[in-house]
Amino acid sequence: MRRSFAFALLVLALPALLGAQTGQAGQAEIRPGVFRTPEFPAPSILDYHPRSTLIVPEHLVPRAKYPVIDLHGHPPTLVLPEIVNGMVASMDSLNLQIMINASGSSGQRLTQQIAGVRAAGKADRFAFLTTLNLRNVGPGSGKTIAAQLEADITAGAVGIGEISKSFGISITKADGTRLKLDDPELDIVWQTAARLKIPVFIHVADPAEFWSPLDFTNERWLELALFPDRRYQDRAITPSFEELMAERDRLFARHPNTTWIIAHLGWHAQDLTRLGKLFDRFPNLYSEVGAVLYDLGRQPRAANKFFTTYQDRILFGKDSWQPVEYPYYWRVFETEDEYFDYYRGYHAFWKMYGMGLPDAVLQKLYFRNALKIIPNLPRAAFPK
Numbered sequence: 001m002r003r004s005f006a007f008a009l010l011v012l013a014l015p016a017l018l019g020a021q022t023g024q025a026g027q028a029e030i031r032p033g034v035f036r037t038p039e040f041p042a043p044s045i046l047d048y049h050p051r052s053t054l055i056v057p058e059h060l061v062p063r064a065k066y067p068v069i070d071l072h073g074h075p076p077t078l079v080l081p082e083i084v085n086g087m088v089a090s091m092d093s094l095n096l097q098i099m100i101n102a103s104g105s106s107g108q109r110l111t112q113q114i115a116g117v118r119a120a121g122k123a124d125r126f127a128f129l130t131t132l133n134l135r136n137v138g139p140g141s142g143k144t145i146a147a148q149l150e151a152d153i154t155a156g157a158v159g160i161g162e163i164s165k166s167f168g169i170s171i172t173k174a175d176g177t178r179l180k181l182d183d184p185e186l187d188i189v190w191q192t193a194a195r196l197k198i199p200v201f202i203h204v205a206d207p208a209e210f211w212s213p214l215d216f217t218n219e220r221w222l223e224l225a226l227f228p229d230r231r232y233q234d235r236a237i238t239p240s241f242e243e244l245m246a247e248r249d250r251l252f253a254r255h256p257n258t259t260w261i262i263a264h265l266g267w268h269a270q271d272l273t274r275l276g277k278l279f280d281r282f283p284n285l286y287s288e289v290g291a292v293l294y295d296l297g298r299q300p301r302a303a304n305k306f307f308t309t310y311q312d313r314i315l316f317g318k319d320s321w322q323p324v325e326y327p328y329y330w331r332v333f334e335t336e337d338e339y340f341d342y343y344r345g346y347h348a349f350w351k352m353y354g355m356g357l358p359d360a361v362l363q364k365l366y367f368r369n370a371l372k373i374i375p376n377l378p379r380a381a382f383p384k
Contacts, residue, residue, distance in 0.1 A: 072317025161201025
């Protein structure tokens with residue numbers, strides 16, 4: 001009788017004991033199917049890389065099926081001919097037809113790069129976005145920024161961007177307060193973009209998990225443990241994720257005639273329903289897929305349906321210039337392969353699956369949508 005009572009007490013106390021062992025105060029979690037303590041010391045998150053025994057068809061895709069416009073390119077400075085020609089050789093191997101330099105340059109730096117690609121005979125392979133000087137904004141700053149924007153577009157830029165995530169998070173005004181995304185001083189800038197019929201490519205915030213508690217339930221724990229500058233848990237330093245989203249949405253609502261492109265699927269790739277509602281609300285809104293492949297590749301059926309439904313609103317973008325990483329995008333978009341690795345372990349510890357997009361959707365993703373909303377891009381190399 002006493003043994004049964006003691007056993008019952010142990011069973012009742014087990015969740016609390018496990019919670020204490022994992023360091024999650026007030027939270028107990030037992031992994032499904034795990035009822036024992038391992039006989040051997042557990043490996044660290046950095047050491048555990050089990051080799052899959054799954055044997056399934058593989059369809060590697062070194063070159064995209066159709067020529068691609070990379071909206072979200074960050075190439076090296078494109079001034080020297082050897083740099084330009086080296087970039088083009090790598091782009092050719094990937095079927096990357098045009099790279100739009102989203103690093104954002106203005107004034108002399110912009111004109112030097114435009115001259116550099118022209119001198120190398122590669123003006124048909126690159127386009128340039130201009131940047132905005134958003135530091136120390138005060139009364140009258142909007143007019144000054146808008147005037148520089150007009151000058152840069154006249155010089156050959158095809159849009160604004162990539163507006164940095166620091167806008168909204170850390171950039172301050174002349175009076176020391178945070179420059180909010182929907183600050184009315186900048187209205188004239190967005191109105192000028194609408195008048196010039198150029199897109200505004202804007203990176204707002206970061207993945208929502210960067211604002212979540214840094215515990216072992218956070219999918220991005222490893223990345224946050226590796227990169228301190230990606231931690232936004234302190235509300236005294238940074239606004240909340242939802243506060244930034246609200247400012248962003250008010251900005252879009254106030255400027256319905258401006259073409260907006262939000263970077264990284266708006267950091268809603270893990271919640272495509274939310275992104276769909278955003279597209280439905282703002283018909284002038286587009287987005288791109290840079291650096292969120294890990295979320296698309298783990299939900300291939302839902303992602304396929306979403307890309308088909310919103311096929312006119314999504315552009316291709318990669319973000320960092322790492323040529324060996326592009327084929328992962330082609331494979332996720334073009335094949336129905338199963339259970340293959342992602343290229344960056346600290347982004348995703350899970351496997352990828354191919355979305356198997358139809359040709360019409362692929363073409364819009366790869367080049368047609370970019371040609372539709374970005375002015376003055378060369379068209380000769382693309383299918384009619």
